[in-house]
Every structure is written in structure tokens, then in C-alpha cells.
Amino acid sequence: MQVEAILAFGGHSEQALKFYTEALGAELIVMIRWKDSPDPVLRTVSSDPEKIMHASFRIGETTLMLTDGIDTLSQPDFKGITLNLGAKDDDEAKHLFAALSNGGQVQMPLAKTFWSSLSGMVVDRFGLSWMVNVSQA
Template sequence: MNVQAYVMFNGRTEEAIEFYKKAVGAEVTALMRFRDAPEAPPPGMVPENWGDKVMHSSFKIGDAEVMASDGCQSDAEGFKGISLALSVKSPDEAERVFNALAEGGEVTMPLAKTFFSSNFGTLADRFGVSWMVVTHD
């Protein structure tokens, strides 16, 4: 069994992927646009002008695969109740990825030494995705 995160970006998936490529070295493994679907979605499920939007994508961050889509609506509420946990090997790497992900976002707990890690911090990136960065040293 395997559980993977599937993140809905409500029309901003391509922008998010480009951001994650730069911030954490994401590598795209698949990308399909709504216009490429073999059958049209049911009426009203996808806005008419969404042919170029991302129907499905996947990308790797380290050994983990994250899937993403623009979803079927552009007005959904932001992310709540879930965080992506990014484990890194060194304090320097933690600082680098934390600062990159925080660009245009909001830091909710700055990177700091905790009883369980030499560096731990939390943030919401510019897309509203909640992240926890933790150093395992």
C-alpha cells in the first residue's frame, strides 16, 4: 500500500510546479492537460476556458512523488488540516529549502532547534500549501 499527496491548485498547478522546481528541486514525471483528455468532462465540471489547465500531474521531491491538478473549480477554499513534511539531512539544506518555500508565503514557525530536531519550522507557501521542514541529523 502507498499513500500519496494529491494537491489541488485551483488553476495554478503549472505555476506551483515551476515554483517547486526552483525551491526544492521538484522533477516532473507526468503532466496532462484537460484538452488532452480522450473524452470531454461532464458539462459544468470544468470551466470552458480550462483546456490548457493541468488535469493531472505528478512530480518527485527527493524520493516522494506528489500528484497535482488544477482541479475542477477555481474558487475552492485554501488548504486546511494537512501539511507536507519535508525531511532534509542538514541544517544548511533546511534553511535553503525553508527560505525558498517561504518566498511569497507566510512563516508560521521560524526554523529553530527543538527537542526532536536541530532545525524545525513551518510555513504556508504562496499557494497556501502548509509545509513542515525538519532536519534529521
């Protein structure tokens, strides 16, 4: 069994995907807009057929999915979830943290902790919470 997260961006999936591609080097695997659904019924579900019905993308070795959902006017509500990025070293952690902080809000600045040489928390511009930790060997 495999569990994969589906992130619902309430109409902002395309912008989020572009941001994660630039900030984290995300790689798009597949993207389907509502208008391109092979199911004619699903083509009419969204009020905006240009919005994303489903996309998969990879950050490092992790695959995530995203959607604009059906109600593209709603805002994402990511309460109760934080995605962790395991950086290979301090330089990568600083780079990733700075990229995610651009337009976001730092919750805990990068600092040395008892579990990592650098660890920090940030909520990105789309409201998604991230923790950046230098992976310990």
C-alpha cells in the first residue's frame, strides 16, 4: 500500500506548481485540466474548465498530487499538515528555506537544533506549511 498526499489549492494549482518547480526543482509528471477529462461528465463539473483537475509532480523522490478541486473559488485550508524537506547539507537547507519563504511567512527561522544542524518552519505563499531539516547521516 502507498499513501500519497493530494494538495487542493482552490484555484491556484497552476501558480503553486510553477512556484514549486522554480523554488524546489519540482518535476511535473502529469497534468489534466477539467476540460481535458476523458469523461464527458467530469468536463462539466468545474465552473472553470481551464483549472487543474489532477496533476502529479515529484520533489526529489517524493510524488505529490494537486488539484484546484471543484469549487475554484474556495481557498486552500492546510491546517494540520506540514511537509518536511530533508536537505542534504546546510547550504541546500538555506536555499530551500529562502525559496519557500519568498512571499511566505517564517514560523521558525533556520537554526541549529538538537536533531539537526539546521531546522526551520515556513508557511509558503499558498498557505502550505513546510519544515526544512538537514538530514542526519
